[in-house]
Amino acid sequence: MTSINCVSLLYPLSHLSVSHLSAFHLSVSHLSVSHLSLSYLSPLPVCLSTCLLLTCLPLTCLPLQVFDLRQCHRQMQQQAAAAQAAVATQAAAVVGAIPGPNSVGGIAPAVSEYHLSLSHLSELQQVIHRLPMPNLRDELHHSGWNACSSCFGDASKKRNRLILPSLISSRVYVIDVGTNPRAPQMHKMVEPVDLYWKCNLANPHTSHCLANGQIMISCLGDPAGNGKGGFILLDGETFEVVGNFEHPGESAPFGYDFWYQPRHNVMISTEWGAPKALADGFNPAHVKEGHYGSSLHVWDWTTHRKLQTIDLGEEGAVPLEVRFLHDPSATEGYVGCALQSTVFRFYKTPKGDWAAEKVIGIPSKKVEGWVLPEMPGLITDILISLDDRFLYFSNWLHGDIRQYDITDRRNPRLVGQVFLGGSIVSDGPVKVLEDPENQPQPPPRIIQGRRIYGAPQMLQLSLDGRRLYVTTSLYSAWDKQFYPDMVKAGSVMMQMDVNTVDGGLSLNENFLVDFGKEPDGPVLAHELRYPGGDCTSDIWI
Numbered sequence: 001m002t003s004i005n006c007v008s009l010l011y012p013l014s015h016l017s018v019s020h021l022s023a024f025h026l027s028v029s030h031l032s033v034s035h036l037s038l039s040y041l042s043p044l045p046v047c048l049s050t051c052l053l054l055t056c057l058p059l060t061c062l063p064l065q066v067f068d069l070r071q072c073h074r075q076m077q078q079q080a081a082a083a084q085a086a087v088a089t090q091a092a093a094v095v096g097a098i099p100g101p102n103s104v105g106g107i108a109p110a111v112s113e114y115h116l117s118l119s120h121l122s123e124l125q126q127v128i129h130r131l132p133m134p135n136l137r138d139e140l141h142h143s144g145w146n147a148c149s150s151c152f153g154d155a156s157k158k159r160n161r162l163i164l165p166s167l168i169s170s171r172v173y174v175i176d177v178g179t180n181p182r183a184p185q186m187h188k189m190v191e192p193v194d195l196y197w198k199c200n201l202a203n204p205h206t207s208h209c210l211a212n213g214q215i216m217i218s219c220l221g222d223p224a225g226n227g228k229g230g231f232i233l234l235d236g237e238t239f240e241v242v243g244n245f246e247h248p249g250e251s252a253p254f255g256y257d258f259w260y261q262p263r264h265n266v267m268i269s270t271e272w273g274a275p276k277a278l279a280d281g282f283n284p285a286h287v288k289e290g291h292y293g294s295s296l297h298v299w300d301w302t303t304h305r306k307l308q309t310i311d312l313g314e315e316g317a318v319p320l321e322v323r324f325l326h327d328p329s330a331t332e333g334y335v336g337c338a339l340q341s342t343v344f345r346f347y348k349t350p351k352g353d354w355a356a357e358k359v360i361g362i363p364s365k366k367v368e369g370w371v372l373p374e375m376p377g378l379i380t381d382i383l384i385s386l387d388d389r390f391l392y393f394s395n396w397l398h399g400d401i402r403q404y405d406i407t408d409r410r411n412p413r414l415v416g417q418v419f420l421g422g423s424i425v426s427d428g429p430v431k432v433l434e435d436p437e438n439q440p441q442p443p444p445r446i447i448q449g450r451r452i453y454g455a456p457q458m459l460q461l462s463l464d465g466r467r468l469y470v471t472t473s474l475y476s477a478w479d480k481q482f483y484p485d486m487v488k489a490g491s492v493m494m495q496m497d498v499n500t501v502d503g504g505l506s507l508n509e510n511f512l513v514d515f516g517k518e519p520d521g522p523v524l525a526h527e528l529r530y531p532g533g534d535c536t537s538d539i540w541i
Helices: 019-024 069-079 192-199 284-288 476-482 484-489
Strands: 002-010 029-033 036-040 052-056 092-100 111-115 126-130 161-165 172-176 185-190 202-209 215-221 227-234 241-244 258-261 266-269 295-300 306-311 319-324 332-337 342-348 354-361 365-368 379-384 390-395 400-405 413-419 431-434 459-461 467-471 492-498 505-507 524-529
Touching: 161 202, 161 215, 192 202, 192 227, 192 241, 202 258, 258 319, 266 319, 295 319, 295 354, 306 354, 319 379, 332 379, 342 379, 379 459, 390 459, 413 505, 459 524, 467 524, 476 484, 492 524
Parallel strands: 002 111, 052 092
Antiparallel strands: 002 052, 002 092, 029 036, 052 524, 092 524, 111 126, 161 172, 172 185, 202 215, 215 227, 227 241, 258 266, 266 295, 295 306, 319 332, 332 342, 342 354, 365 431, 379 390, 390 400, 400 413, 459 467, 467 492, 492 505
16 A cells, blocks of 8 residues: 655634733734633744644555644534633644555645535534645654744744655655645655765654744754764755754763753653664564663754753653743643653752652553563653643553543542543453553544444644544554554544543533545544644744
8 A cells, every 4th residue: 555644734722712822921912702702922924724634644645634623612512501602723633544445555745625514513623735745754743833932032034834744755845834734745855865964864754943043953862873862953945954953972872752842952852762663663672672761862953962860760661742841931841651651750959950740650561462571551642731830641552531630730539431442442342351440441433333443642732722633543564563443444543522620521522523534545643733833833932
């Protein structure tokens, strides 16, 4: 099967009310929707009529798709006699790959838009545009922007280019989402050779824009497939490779995600594994052989020097997504560690260095009928609400999303949980023999007659914190290994309603984007992105 990478645009509804952000005294653009308002810490205008971007990776094509969720939510709320109709319109982009009929296992990207018609539910969540990528075997994974809230004070900056690193091919696509947001177009391609020769890096992952106008992308390894945690810099106007962020000889053993906090002159980066170990799926022996990471790295944001390595130990093996609190004055944040299903809080000590402590642990379940005698939750994504009150994460193997109140930063409190598929569904081949949490095996999740294969993975939260969106694909090699039925059927996007007062999650049964219905074959959708900025894209200064 052929694989086409694409980005998808959606239009999720967002009532903007994040009062604590205004206390930072950096509010530049003030948004109001009816009686709901947000003082948003951004030098860029935040448009209520923007898109949510999502990366998709099934077997062939990754499109950029656009959804008008305002109308969708309005109709569903009217039909359910909900208290309010939707007020704001935003667009979301989804990045992924769509398998085609003549696929041979390659991944070629594409961009698609979804339209949500007000007239009938059957017309909602339909693709209205696709932008095919010109190459195979890219594996679009994460995405970022050419400009965001970090560009504070520069009115000339526009959030009009979507940066799409390709995890397998090491190619970087720059997509024009400004000229026609409902029909994104190719703007530029950065070829792998530029990363190889100019930076000695490969397998780009996380992209963030910088205050100086450049774009920084973390990388997992070197061109030979060995682990190497370095960072490439792109010119924000020409998108040419400028060079490395790190100094020679100071790269980390492994790379993955990063987040910076300019007020404290610090950047924290995480570790996944060596690309050559990741290529064919997960092998537990590779962990013992040292092909996976377990450390956080602390960098001087100004000098680019690596200052410190924090070893999280066995409990912190495979630290993936890292999130500082959104408050730009905060000196703490959280990182989700996949292998032992833990969340660590990292923080600045009174001495001025950095430390980390485990604050959440999801116990493994003793099972039979699975590849190992114990099954971890496998935390693969975490997210912090814009008001810094709630932390969310997905357990990709157990199949649940959890919501924690983090008002007490050192003692997160579980306030919401929902199962959406996973490897321990009650009618599946796996039997849970012992569960320290004493939870029954969840039934399979069926939405609108469609069984959900796979499990919750990438998360995105509406700006008001009331709607949590989730996709089910992690990484094509791991998808094929752990959820082959999802690869055949395609992944999905679901939406949770969030109780922002007391905490709590409930599935919206009326919302489903089925990426198995793409015309060229099933799609594996991955990351979601709000074009106007969101909980995981923007860093305030």
